[in-house]
Amino acid sequence: MPRTATLFATVAATACIGVAAVVVAGWAFGMPALTTLGRAWTPMVVNTALGVWCGATAILLLARRATGKRPWRIIRALGAVMAVMGGLVLADFGSVWLTGTPLYPPAPAWRMAPNTAVANVCIGLALALSGRSVRVTRVAEALIAAALIVAAVMLVAFLMGATAQSDLMGRVNMSPITGLCLATIAATLLVVMPDAVLGSIVWGDGPGSRIARPLLLTAVLAPTFLGWFSVAAERRGWMTLEYGIALTVLGTAIVATGAVIRGAMRVNSYDARRAEAEDSLRALAAGLETQVARRTAELTATNRELESFSYSVSHDLRTPLRALDGFSQALLEDYSDRLDDTGRDYLGRIRRGTQRMGELIDALLDLSRVSRAQLQRAQVDLSALATDVAATLREREPGRHVLVQVTPGLSAEGDPRLLRALLENLMANAWKFTSRRPDALIEFTAIREDGRPDPVYVLRDNGAGFDMAHAAKLFGAFQRLHTEREFQGTGVGLATAQRIVHRHGGEIWAEGIAGQGAAFFFTLAEDLQT
């Protein structure tokens, strides 16, 4: 609720409670002037004052407590008290009307007027129904609106100069003080009740609220003023009542027409602005589309270039290498007798260099192939894959004794070929770095981590490990943490592994202790972005 609403409700409710207190004091201490606030009006009675206090207190509880902390039980109880007090009075009237005898002869201090009783019942029932569903709130709103009409009729009639002491069904009419209090309470309730239609319009930020606020004020004040003016003018002999009514009708019509025109103009201007915004939004969207199309075209061109670059690397870079290696070998074979050991060693170095270059080119091609390949989706049995890769590694180096433990039943969605390449790279890595351990152990399993919906796959070994200070370098292409002499490799395997994981929307990271082993963790996103 906005601050202004809270302030308005607090002031209105406090004023009502003050009036009720003065009235009760007047009756209690036998000071009649207090019960009419010193005017020659009908006095407010005690039970009416109690009803006013109940309604005003309910408003304070509604307006000053935060949403969710409102004491609905107390509010409903206050409503019930109001409804019961009003109900008792109405029952007494009913009894007089039907049987001619009152149920109980009320003392003057408790002689509530029948329209006051109706307003009390309406407001009381509304409060008793408050804090429930939106549909029930609509019923409560209707009840309060009825009470407002009852009180406001009295109030407006009084403003127009209706006699203060007019009898109604053998009882006194509502006091103008009561009329003011009940109208205030009803109006305030309509705007502070949670989910109330009127409140949401009066305090809302929407264009409808901005249009409605001045119109609501005009709709209430203009006819009231015109009516009062007509009556006053007739009293003073300025014009006859007929003219007064004509003035009121015409004035109200003019004000209403003006209000409608003003509202229509504002709606039109809002709509024009909205249409303008829509147009610019559409233009923006169209611009975005062309931009996306252009970027896509650029990207396609880049991809095609990359494709032809890779092709060229694959084909052209290897041919001179083959010549280098081949003719070095030819020299060794055909001219060996004319070379000394140093010469032969040099040729051997040339050959090893070219062969390594060939390996690097192949590794680089593998890496670029991972990026270019179209991603296929399938359910992949990672456990079976890991077992298979381990068997291949064992075949390649039958002399090694490595214990490979694979947790069965690990399965993920992804590209079968790329996932195989991923496990090949990681397991070949583990295989390589455990080569100096007689009790080599490689383990593939999955763990659950807090905050991650997908399982984390782990490939752990007890090999050479690495220093965590260099962990950032691990996945860069051609980054190596060991010399070629210590462990052979191209330095592209983990970069390839990382690219495969990234293409699957996952993450990869590593933990290691130098001399004790390493663990590679990776995730694969459930919904693949192809």
Next chain:
Amino acid sequence: VNKTSVLLVEDNDDDVQLTLRAFRKHNLANDIQVATDGQQALEFLFCQGAYAGRDPEDMPQLVLLDLKLPKLDGLEVLKRLRADERTRTLPVVVLTSSREECDLVESYRLGANSYVRKPVDFAEFTEAARHLGLYWLVLNLAAPHP
């Protein structure tokens, strides 16, 4: 009796020398013809142009075909060989540096009999040449000429 046992289609002189050397080493073929581009290869096989006087009956037992060639590339040569009645069943082995999957797939689709990637290591290369020669020139029985 065939005079030509192998037609090597290869534009790179280094590779030509190395291939000849590898075949020589194993005494597999002493009559290797070399064509340095796709056009020349077709002219040789179909006895046209510079080879107009060649005996059309003298078909090689094996064609070693590089893919990246000037004028007419290897895949195009393969396509034309397979389209012609005279060379439809001629054994063609693609011998190339390329490891690109598209080349591999396309070669087989166009009717290559085999696909061998030239290794950088000359020892491996010689070994590959020996296998090729042994298989295609000695073990394999080609379809009779039409």
